[in-house]
Amino acid sequence: LFAPPMSADATPLAAPAAVVTTTIAPGSMRSGMIALAAVQLCFGLFTEFGRLAMDPVRGFTPFAVASWRIGAGAVVLLLLALAMYGRRALPARGDLGVLTLFAVLGIVLNQGLFLVGLDRSTPMNAGLVICLIPVFAYAIAVALGRERFHGRRALGVAVALGGAIPLFVARGADLSADHAFGNLLMAANAFCYAIYLVLSKPLLTRMPPLVLVAWIYVLSVPFLPLFLSGQDLVPQAASRGAWLS
Secondary structure: OOOOOEOOOOOEOOOOHHHOOOOOOHHHHHHHHHHHHHHHHHHHHHHHHHHHHOOOOOOOOHHHHHHHHHHHHHHHHHHHHHHHHHHHHOOOHHHHHHHHHHHHHHHHHHHHHHHHHHHOOOHHHHHHHHOHHHHHHHHHHHHOOOOOOOHHHHHHHHHHHHHHHHHHHHOOOOOOHHHHHHHHHHHHHHHHHHHHHHHHOHHHHOOOHHHHHHHHHHOOHHHHHHHHOOOOOOOOOOOHHHHHO
C-alpha cells in the first residue's frame, strides 16, 4: 500500500480511502499473467479430456469424475501444502467458516455444475461459457465494491467475450435446445466460480494460494456423499483413455 502522506514534523496525515491503493511489482504481475494463461490452457484442455473421461460407454459418470477429483485433490494438495509450509498450512479456526463457503462455491458447485453441464452439452459450448467467468467476476467485484467500474476494463472484458463468441460459433458451438440445460448449468458454474474468485482474494493476503486451495478441497470432502451416491468409481468398462483423461 502507498504510505500515508506525512506532515512537516513527520506525523502521518489521514488519507482519503480513495487515495489508498495497491501496487503490484512488474515481475509479480508478469508471473501472475503467465500463471493465469496456464490456467486458461488447462481449462480449455479439460473440456476435451472431460468428455473423454465421461464417455457414456467406456468412461465415468460426471459425479464419479467429481468424486475422484475432490478425493484425490484433497489428499495430494494437503500433503503438498504441509510439505511446503509446515504448521503455516494449518488455517486459523476463524477462517474455517469462510473456507467452507469457498469449498461450496469453488469446488462442490463449481465441479458438479460444470461436469453435469459438460456431459449434457459440448466441449465447444463449454469453452464459450468459460469466457463468462471474467464477465461475472468483474460485475460481482464492482457490485460488492471490491473494484471500481472503469470503462477501459469493461471494454476489455466485452472485447474478449465478443472475440470468443464468433470463434466458437464458427468452429461448431451448438446453442440448440438439446444443449440448453447443459449450457445453463455451466453458466451457473461460471457464476459460482466468479463469486469464489472475488471473495477469496482478500484471504490470499495472509494465506499462501496452495494452502487456500488445499483446504477448500479438504473441506469439500464432507460433501462427497452427494457425488458418490449410486456411482461406480471403478467401472469395469472404463477404458485406459478414460482413466488417463
